[in-house]
Amino acid sequence: MTRPSIDQIGSRPSSRPRRPSFAELVHSISNRDVETRYKEEEADNRIPTDDAPDSSQFPDGDGKIIISWEINDKENPYNWPKWRKYIILVTTMVTVINSTMGSALPSMAIPYMTKEWGVTSEVQFVLPISTFLMGYVFGPMVWGPMSEHIGRRNLSVGCFIMFTIWTMACALAPNWPAMLVFRFLVGTFASAPIAVTTGILADVFHDPVTRGRAMAWFMVTTVFGPLLAPIISGFSSTSIGWRWTFWIGLIFAGLTLIMLLALPETYAPVLLSRRAAKIRKGDPNSQVYAAADLESKDIKQLVTRVLTRPIRMIMTELIVTAVCLYLSLIYAIFYMSFQAFPIIFQDVYGLSPGVTGLCYLPIGFGAGIALPIFFSYDHLLANAQSRGAPWSKQEEFRRVPLAAVGGPLFVISLFWLGWSARSDVSFVVPMLAGIPFGTGFILIFMALLNYITDAYEIFAASANAAASSCRSVFAVVLPFATTPMFAQLGISGACSLLGGLSLVMCVIPFIFIWKGEEIRARSKFCIALKERKLEMERKNEEQQRRRAAAASSSGMDTEKENV
Template identity: 30%
Template sequence: MSSGPSTNEFTKKEVPDSSELARKPSGEHERQERTLADETIQIVDWDGPDDPNNPKNWSSKRKWAATSIASLFTLLSPTTSSIISPATSHVVEEFGITNTTLAGMITSIFVLGFAVGPLLFGPLSEIYGRSRVVQWATMWFLIWNLVCGFAQTTTQLIIFRFFAGLGGSASITIGAAVIGDTFNPDQRGRATAIYALGPMVGPALGPVVGAWIATRTTWRWVFWSTSIFNVLIQIAGLVYLQETYAPVLLERKAKRLAKAMSSLDPEKASKRPIPRFQTPYESEDRSWQKILGKALTRPFILFAREPIIQLLGAYMSLMYGVFYLFITTMPGIFQNVYHESTGIGGLNFIALGSGMCFASFVNSRTMDKIYRYYKDRNGGVGEPEFRVPTMVPASIAFPLGILMSGWGAQHHVHWIVVDVGIFLVGTGIILAFQCIQTYIIDVFTLYAASGVASVFFLRALFGFCFPLFADEMYNSLGYGKGNTILSAAAIALGCPAPWILWFYV
């Protein structure tokens, strides 16, 4: 962003004496000052590289507190996205649904909100701050998720689910940006590995919980229980989720300085004009229309102009589509092929979650070590491409898991074979997602939310669409051939991706 006219258009002016700034907050005494025409402008920046107010310089405890709250927010909405999946048969029975595509939409429509929401909330967080946008969006999610439990028709349920997904998408987009705001690149891998676990374990955890809720009570409590959980997280967020976005923090600092200057003694204030305080991130035109217009178009511009975003977005989208295809079809596999009850069949989602937890545990311990190793070999200069090695095992485990689960179910072999395949799918997904997300944060640090939003838009569209054709595909081809096609697509797109990023980007 432009920081105003070039420095040669400004002349230095005397900084007000200490008595005039006595009422200013501590640590805000050193400022650059410049003049354009008759207006005095002071540039408000951090007080040196070690300024404790800079989120990059926060204590480790404070950084992890922000990351933990962001992770809880990102666990909530993905859990809600899939928690209805094992209870879909109950909804179908109550509402008399006969169309399989419509039945699949009950689960996947929530993910369509994930496609639209990031394009709005990501840029808004770059204007109004991470914390404020997350809190309001999560409140929107709470309202619509709650009313889902009161839906009386299929149309109502689908509409309510979409609006809930719209609000729930904010935490997924902004949570990654919080990590980019607070952690330096050589510390970012572990933080991302832990944070990214929530958005992926949530959809695997949801059906386990949803299956038993639907068995013991009614499908409506699937939504009411998550709403109760949401209230608890919302309260924790109000207390512990601090603002982390540097431009917003500096803007607040500038407002404090302006207020302090305006409260000076009138006689002293009349001797020199009161300056206008401006951050390095501000342009001359600070009208909200221009700022919002630029921020809302940024994700589309990034996607259109950046081959990195296009490549990673395509690969992540395929994986996310397969992920939600598995979530919607697994209950049918274990109930129809292995004749398990709704509750017992839901336990197989533990295999998916276990694969993700295992991969996240390994990745949290190795990603930053790999980054530092290549950084040292590169003369101490870090590069986003040093995240790429993590994608190599992911590009192998993911298609292998798809094949095992598909052909295992096709030939009715022991259910453990299918669960091992599902475990590998979870492992591959989380390894790739953590790598891709950290890579994007490293490349687009200041506008990480917009970079993530541009990738998440396509990803969520695939997550919405894949469950809609899953039943038709498997009815026509069977689980074995259907999953072979998905595995071939994963190999064709995923295996070359790490090498392209490493050698050609």
């Protein structure tokens, strides 16, 4: 028996299939993810995948009846009355104020907490805020995609109840380690509104303009929470004790929970599943289901497709990656201010903790200024679109120019703060730097979070969860460098360094305006979403033509009968 030569062995076709690369595997999962979610979206919006009857019910291949929204269906969140949508918006805004206020609640109370428990390490002074933000890192990666899997309402209420419980635990904390553990748990559950609210707003506001305005109000409230926190902790700690900082937070959370319990479910697949279950309950022999009922919900899909979605978006979507980097830096700088402001206003100007807390108010004023700027640009864009201006048709011009304005304002505020904070200059001058700081901060967040919400549509919650987790990582790490950086570089040097980094990042919105369309054209998620959306529109048009033809035929038959 002759053995094959080496050349023959090398030329023999391999019987083993080629293993896909990691990138190919990620893209494959993302494509299946988009296909599955859009099939469900098609079914939910009365667009069957075959020649089904013109009804809110159509059969699938197994004889099951799949229900979907009727035209002008009152139970469809898009068709809810405006007053109900506005109540939902206000509820989510108040919930987010609790969440963001909790992040900075102990900011001015830390010296009194550490004194009671004998903590002397300056590194540990940062931990009550950093451990909370560590919860912000991990929480959204679960809550965002889970809300796209099981719905918004129950997840929001459950997480907020746990947030309330752990806030009470902080008020009763017996020692420093327990406090840090409780703060981590508070942050984990407090991150749910940050991750889920964008999805709720996308559920109820179908029109991009209205949704953008709702997002603008939501974004402004995210700033006021951390601004209220230093005022509460600053005055409470010096008068009635640092524990009352958390008791006040708990009272506010309890009042909010009453509002939150009235929050309806807004996620269409869950609402249709409930409708189908109600029909089956009334008629046990019926085979009526929602599209979501027929979707596989095994643990493998949950892990590989749902929970990994934010991570896949960070790794493979350039838009998400760039937005995460920019928002992470400015968010971290915002939380660094909770160490920087005491250095500036207490050490340089000798202000009390309570009055130092009031120095955050110009940031809130600046955040308020961002709203009329946002609405004015909305009006300008609408006028340009009505005139048919070519620039107004580009997706990037709907939101991104606001970040192009906010970025330079944010940079200016940091140099203003750093170079005016001197003992021979009134403390009012560096304090007023908070106005462009707040305006720039909010405009950047409004623009970029709205941008990724519009770009990723049904995956808005996952895209925002990715952004939330990334910026929280930076907000955990960078504050540890605040005190050493200000000690080594001085106030002017440290603020100039942060301003320089912000200056580099502020080119990102300009790149989006310049090349955003090309970037989206290469995005796996955006390509799949666009294809599915065009397919839905095509099927919807065909369905409308069939309906018109049927109505015309029925009219002719009626005329013949009358004759």
